[in-house]
Each structure stands twice: as structure tokens, then as C-alpha cells.
Amino acid sequence: MMQARAEVLRAEHGRVWLKLTDRAGGCGRCDEPGGCHSVQISHVFGPPQGEFVLPASIPLSPGDRVLISVPDGAPLNAALVSYGLGTLLLLVGAAAGSLIAPEGGGDLHAVAGGAAGLALAWTLNRVLTRSRNWRSHLRLELAPDASCMQSPQASR
Structure with missing residues (x-):
């Protein structure tokens, strides 16, 4: 399970605004000598904001620290469906269009x-994002950050 720590900025109407407190990046050696600086590719269009909104599954207050968990395989599955489906249907649509074309009109x-394939992929992706079953596999989970909680003995 992938996890990241965040701080609650505000909570209202069943939603919570979070700011990531973990440093984003792969191995964490991006800026060290010998590091690959690969995280810089994610900053092409500007630095990431690191703030986002999630449904509040537990009672939270501003300043609380939480642990966000993403089920294993969820990002890969979402990417495969989002991009893989579009690519596959683009190629299948282009091939089908070429096969039914009269002589000289293949292009x-x-x-x-291909455009019809992309339109179908877009429609299917829209339907999937509304599917409760599909979203349940991609759900982010919030939990209090145990490393920030005080033990009962420490508060005495």
C-alpha cells in the first residue's frame, strides 16, 4: 500500500482539505550527488501544489496530521484504463477505418x-469514473498519523 503524510488545512461539509507534508519523489535522492533528478520532469508545468480535497471519512480538524493510503495497484489500474483504453481504441478504430475504406480513401x-475510437474511449472512461464499483478500487483512505499521536504515557 502506498502512503503519504498530510496536514489538514480545513474540514467542512464532509470534505477535508489536505496539504502533503511528505517530500514528493521517487527514491528521495533527487538532489543528492549521483541522484537522477527524475522528479524534475513532474515540475515541467510548474511546481506541484500539494493541496487537494478528499471526502472526510473520519472526524478531523485543522492542524491534524493524517496518513493517506492508496491500495496497491490502484494507480497502475487507473493509468491502464485511462491511457491504455484510449490507445487501444484509437488503433482499433484506425485499423477498422482502413479496412472498410474504398480504394484510395484509406487515410x-x-x-x-481513430477519432471514433478515441470518442468511445472517452465515453467509457466517463462511465467508469461514475461507477461506484470502479471507484471503490481506487479509493484513498485517511487515518490519523500514528507517528504524530501522543502515547498515553507521554502525556502524563
């Missing part, structure tokens, strides 16, 4: 078939 039909 135009391939473009039309």
Missing part, C-alpha cells in the same frame, strides 16, 4: 476510425 477513413 481519411483511418483518421475517422
Whole structure:
């Protein structure tokens, strides 16, 4: 399970605004000598904001620290469906358009078939994002950050 720590900025109407407190990046050696600096690719369009909104599954207050958990495989599954489905249907649509094209009109039909494939992929992705079953596999979970909680003995 992938996890990240965050701080609650505000909580209202069953939603919680969070700011990541963990340093984003792969191995954590990005800026060290010998590091690959690969995290810089994620900053092409500006630095990440690190703030986002999630449904509040537990009672939280501003300043609380939480642990956000993402089930194993969820990001890969979401990427495969989002990008893989679009790529597959684009290629299938282009191939189908080429096959049904009359002599000399293959390119135009391939473009039309590819566009139809992309439109179908977009529609299917929209349907999936509304599917409660699909979203349940991608759900982010919030839990109090145990490393920030005081033990009963420490508070005495």
C-alpha cells in the first residue's frame, strides 16, 4: 500500500482539505550527488501544489496530521484504463477505418476510425469514473498519523 503524510488545512461539509507534508519523489535522492533528478520532469508545468480535497471519512480538524493510503495497484489500474483504453481504441478504430475504406480513401477513413475510437474511449472512461464499483478500487483512505499521536504515557 502506498502512503503519504498530510496536514489538514480545513474540514467542512464532509470534505477535508489536505496539504502533503511528505517530500514528493521517487527514491528521495533527487538532489543528492549521483541522484537522477527524475522528479524534475513532474515540475515541467510548474511546481506541484500539494493541496487537494478528499471526502472526510473520519472526524478531523485543522492542524491534524493524517496518513493517506492508496491500495496497491490502484494507480497502475487507473493509468491502464485511462491511457491504455484510449490507445487501444484509437488503433482499433484506425485499423477498422482502413479496412472498410474504398480504394484510395484509406487515410481519411483511418483518421475517422481513430477519432471514433478515441470518442468511445472517452465515453467509457466517463462511465467508469461514475461507477461506484470502479471507484471503490481506487479509493484513498485517511487515518490519523500514528507517528504524530501522543502515547498515553507521554502525556502524563
